[in-house]
Amino acid sequence: MTTGPVLVVDGLTTELRRTTATILEGVTFSIAEGETVAVVGESGSGKSMLALAVMGLLPRAIRRTAGSIVLGGTDLAALSAGEVRARRGRDLAMIFQEPLSALNPVMRVGTQIVEVLTRRRGLPSHAARAEAIRLLGRVGIARPAERFRAFPHELSGGMRQRVMIAAALAAQPRLLIADEPTTALDVTVQAQILDLLRDLKRDIGLALMLITHDLGVVAELADRVVVLYAGRVAEIAPATTLFDSARHPYSRALLASRPRAHGPRSALVPIEGAVPTAGTMPAGCRFRPRCSLATVSCASPPPLHAAGPDHLVACWAVQ
């Protein structure tokens, strides 16, 4: 499944404009065609920031200071704001956490998809309508021709998320960024949406960047995992490798903090403390204050180095 990379992010660094505190630092990873890469980490680890940076939708208060974001051979970071806008929707699209608020409440859902089709793909309106209905059917909405005329408030959360996915796919992007796509949904609907994403990935070779803190979702869907901690990459590994033999102490702690489905019931194992906020980052390894393996060498930042085939870790304790 690994042909050329669709997205290559290299050394991406962002900072707060006002205080010049760094948020993301030297984030490097790639996504191949048809591959699903999960970006995991606690709240505040910079997952959503990374998604917005790739989309070129960083809030005004934050700016990119270094690094490149190469999508299909073009460095998005070198393009003007207008050129990046022209690529959004066509080359890359995004689905959001809250299907409740991510659709315009006063427009029929069909219209919202048709808009993308006519404006981004240049379809005439009758063809766009037919295509929108086909897309609604494709994302698993029953009676799509009827739902085409529905307003968002008339649909359930799961259906709205399906509509969001249909709208995101309408312009046939190469890369889909999904920011916590299932967090706001209940468990059975979560499973359906994950199935849908898996089908789409298989059928149209979509590259998927999955932002999540739900390791269950990672296990379901991801080919590779990027573990982000306090804005730095802690570990990158194929999903199976990560679940079997995570090397970074933070990844191991994340995995250990999950509740167990089998075996005797045991107390959950939390990671003590919280992610440091921008501006209060410790020198050296950012996980040092919470790490049980911390030594003197952790006072300088650990580089990402190979810990196995296709497996990178940023930790002095891992050789």
Add this chain to the structure above:
Amino acid sequence: MMEPRDLASPAPWRRLLASRPFVIGGILLVVLVLAAALAPILAPHDPLRGNFRLRLAPPGPLHWLGTDHFGRDILSRLLFGARLSLAIGAATTLASGLAGTLIGASAGYFRRLDEPLMRLMDALMAFPAILLAMAVAATLGASVGNVIIALAVATTPHTSRVVRASVLVVRELEFVEAARSIGATETRILLRHVLLNCLGPLIVRLTYVFAIAVLAEAALSYIGVGPPPPAPSFGNIIAGGRDFLVTAPWITIAPGCAIIAIVLALNLLGDGLRDVLDPRLRP
């Protein structure tokens, strides 16, 4: 904020029809607008030609609502006056809506314009609206067009505040970001996604603007800076009857009641719309 509703829950227009204030206000307004529109057919007499032998005649079979000091038929003047008063109200509403949307949306969406535009509106709001309208109308001179300008100037600041407040809320909602994520331009986002979602409070505000305009037109006419006589408007008729309040009270009572009816109708309509359009008041 928004609760998901299933397909069985009533559509917005159904909920409007279930709202008593909206229905009563709506019927009242339709009757009044029809009366104004059909004035040439309904009016029993020429509103401008007086009968000097029947000056200040009390209500009777010939003149249902009596005559004024020129012997002109009050009912006919009232019907034609409704046309002018409603036209001034409608024009003011339109002007206030357009200017208020333009200013409020610019201030709310393009934050750099916020300070200059809103401080200007604050300066205008520092004057009581009716005083401001009087000042503008007195400066420009008495004519129908100037009355509309004066009332628009007086009502626009508040309208722009209403629009700005909604834009500030809506621009932060996730579907705006979602629209951006599929490459929509800023102008398009503002027009299609933001403004469309601000219509509710704006419509409610505009029904009140309409009512204020009808009332303020009467006030302007009363002090002589309204539409110039002999053209009948509610304000003009009341102003004409001022000197005969004791001897011929019907001259002022009839247009006074008409004004009450219109303002009541519009306020009821506005309340009904607000109940349905404002999600915070939804049960």
